[in-house]
Amino acid sequence: MIRSGQIRRTLVSLLFLAFFAGIGPVANGQPSITDNDIVIGTRVSLRSKVLNRDLALFIYLPPGYGQDAAKYPVLYDLNSDNTFVHDVGAVDYLAGAGLGYIPEMIVVGVPWLSGHYVPTPFDKRGSEPQAGDLLLKFFRDELMPFIERSYRTSGYNILSGHSVAGLFTMYALFTQPDLFSAGIASSPGFLAQNQYWLKNLDKISPAGSLAHKSLFMTIGQREDDETLSMFTELERWMSSKDLKGLAWKSARFEGVDHMSMTGKSLYDGLLFIFDGWQFPRLLIRSGDIPAIEEYAAKVNARFGGLLDYKAPEWLLSEFARMWFAHGEKFHSNDSYDKAARLADLYARLYPEHWNPYYRLGEIDTAKGDRESARKNYELAAAKNPGRTEAEKINLRITKAKLNPSRPTAKQLALFAGGYGDRKVTLEKGALIYQKADPQSQPQRLVPLTETLFAVEGTDGFWLEFVLTDGKVSALVGLYADGRRESSPRTI
Numbered sequence: 001m002i003r004s005g006q007i008r009r010t011l012v013s014l015l016f017l018a019f020f021a022g023i024g025p026v027a028n029g030q031p032s033i034t035d036n037d038i039v040i041g042t043r044v045s046l047r048s049k050v051l052n053r054d055l056a057l058f059i060y061l062p063p064g065y066g067q068d069a070a071k072y073p074v075l076y077d078l079n080s081d082n083t084f085v086h087d088v089g090a091v092d093y094l095a096g097a098g099l100g101y102i103p104e105m106i107v108v109g110v111p112w113l114s115g116h117y118v119p120t121p122f123d124k125r126g127s128e129p130q131a132g133d134l135l136l137k138f139f140r141d142e143l144m145p146f147i148e149r150s151y152r153t154s155g156y157n158i159l160s161g162h163s164v165a166g167l168f169t170m171y172a173l174f175t176q177p178d179l180f181s182a183g184i185a186s187s188p189g190f191l192a193q194n195q196y197w198l199k200n201l202d203k204i205s206p207a208g209s210l211a212h213k214s215l216f217m218t219i220g221q222r223e224d225d226e227t228l229s230m231f232t233e234l235e236r237w238m239s240s241k242d243l244k245g246l247a248w249k250s251a252r253f254e255g256v257d258h259m260s261m262t263g264k265s266l267y268d269g270l271l272f273i274f275d276g277w278q279f280p281r282l283l284i285r286s287g288d289i290p291a292i293e294e295y296a297a298k299v300n301a302r303f304g305g306l307l308d309y310k311a312p313e314w315l316l317s318e319f320a321r322m323w324f325a326h327g328e329k330f331h332s333n334d335s336y337d338k339a340a341r342l343a344d345l346y347a348r349l350y351p352e353h354w355n356p357y358y359r360l361g362e363i364d365t366a367k368g369d370r371e372s373a374r375k376n377y378e379l380a381a382a383k384n385p386g387r388t389e390a391e392k393i394n395l396r397i398t399k400a401k402l403n404p405s406r407p408t409a410k411q412l413a414l415f416a417g418g419y420g421d422r423k424v425t426l427e428k429g430a431l432i433y434q435k436a437d438p439q440s441q442p443q444r445l446v447p448l449t450e451t452l453f454a455v456e457g458t459d460g461f462w463l464e465f466v467l468t469d470g471k472v473s474a475l476v477g478l479y480a481d482g483r484r485e486s487s488p489r490t491i
Contacts, residue, residue: 046146048142050137055111056111057110060091067387072105072106074154075160078117079262081111094267097314102273116131116168117131120133122203155306156306157181158270161183166186169184170217183215184269185217187219190234201234205241206243208244216251216273217250220261223257276302279312287342296309313355316345316350317356321359336366343356354398357376361376373401380394381395404447419490451467460481461478464478474486
């Protein structure tokens with residue numbers, strides 16, 4: 001079971017950390033999960049015939065995984081016994097709405113597999129794969145097919161490993177590039193086996209194309225001199241070789257040693273791999289649809305068509321709303337046209353979403369096209385699942401706009417009064433709303449139903465009067481993000 005949330009807003013408890021380490025309280029062998037727990041993943045058992053053992057995988061799914069049909073890239077974390085919680089937190093934060101530095105992705109934590117990371121020297125290999133090559137066989141024949149059968153994956157796979165697992169990461173990317181699209185090698189252990197792999201780098205030099213692939217390798221400046229010298233030699237070798245189109249970068253981290261660098265390696269590695277992924281806000285703001293589509297096409301080409309890159313939903317929504325607000329303020333057809341272009345693109349890229357159709361309905365209403373407004377409101381209502389508080393509020397507003405009703409003059413008079421720091425007055429047959437804040441300006445209330453009102457000049461905020469036994473008992477502020485603020489009547 002997965003219940004993914006935006007963990008960037010919440011501290012992960014020690015109990016939760018203990019759960020992933022396998023030492024937390026259990027009932028019938030499994031931890032007791034309640035709605036108050038923060039759960040970022042699940043533990044899945046996999047029997048490996050290749051490795052002849054049972055493996056406990058850690059799986060994280062993106063927050064929206066259960067609400068869409070999208071396919072996601074996969075990050076395989078070879079050091080998950082120590083780094084899974086950190087790596088999930090980094091992915092969740094960097095991919096979050098409002099940031100979008102990287103795509104949302106599935107994280108697969110692979111347990112530490114001692115003895116399987118360092119490849120067997122070529123002169124000691126037998127007829128059957130061993131060590132690192134056996135682990136590659138496990139990835140190819142068992143682990144990756146299992147993940148692809150169980151989850152919606154895009155085919156873009158990232159391998160992240162530290163120390164000898166970092167050596168394995170580079171070995172895998174160079175020798176079997178069809179398996180992985182990118183690698184993060186943290187302090188790669190090329191000193192293993194008496195520096196065999198450092199001395200024989202040419203034997204893993206890529207033979208085929210590494211176009212559309214990336215490698216980020218790191219070292220801590222507080223590591224021992226031998227490790228630092230190894231990294232310098234590795235950099236020198238890579239700079240001198242034709243790496244068949246590979247995009248690579250090396251980084252030296254100040255102030256960290258071999259163990260304290262792992263989290264920074266993953267974080268910075270993801271930013272390197274997905275450099276340019278964050279959609280330019282100014283481009284969306286321009287409303288230039290051909291330029292927006294051209295930028296998306298270039299990024300898609302860079303990742304070999306394995307990722308569905310497009311203008312993010314939250315950004316289209318933000319700027320369509322902004323240009324609509326500009327039109328409302330200045331009665332500008334140009335602003336309405338920009339908002340409509342962005343909302344049209346939004347609907348084309350995310351046809352299953354209700355939000356662009358609601359926005360198109362608002363634009364049509366402002367421009368006086370009632371028939372088009374009704375059609376778009378109907379689509380918005382039909383596509384809104386009403387699961388979250390935000391969806392419930394917006395669904396109610398949409399339905400109110402489809403079937404508006406006006407309060408009588410007598411009802412309007414009932415609503416005038418004080419509600420804590422909110423005040424409603426009746427002036428010339430219209431309700432006027434104002435907060436006690438000296439900076440607040442009076443705003444006209446526009447009736448949607450007999451008790452529900454839009455606030456003129458404000459997008460995403462509505463007011464509802466609560467009737468109890470025929471009397472007005474409270475005023476509730478409804479926000480598009482799902483918040484509700486109730487103010488009991490005081491006057």
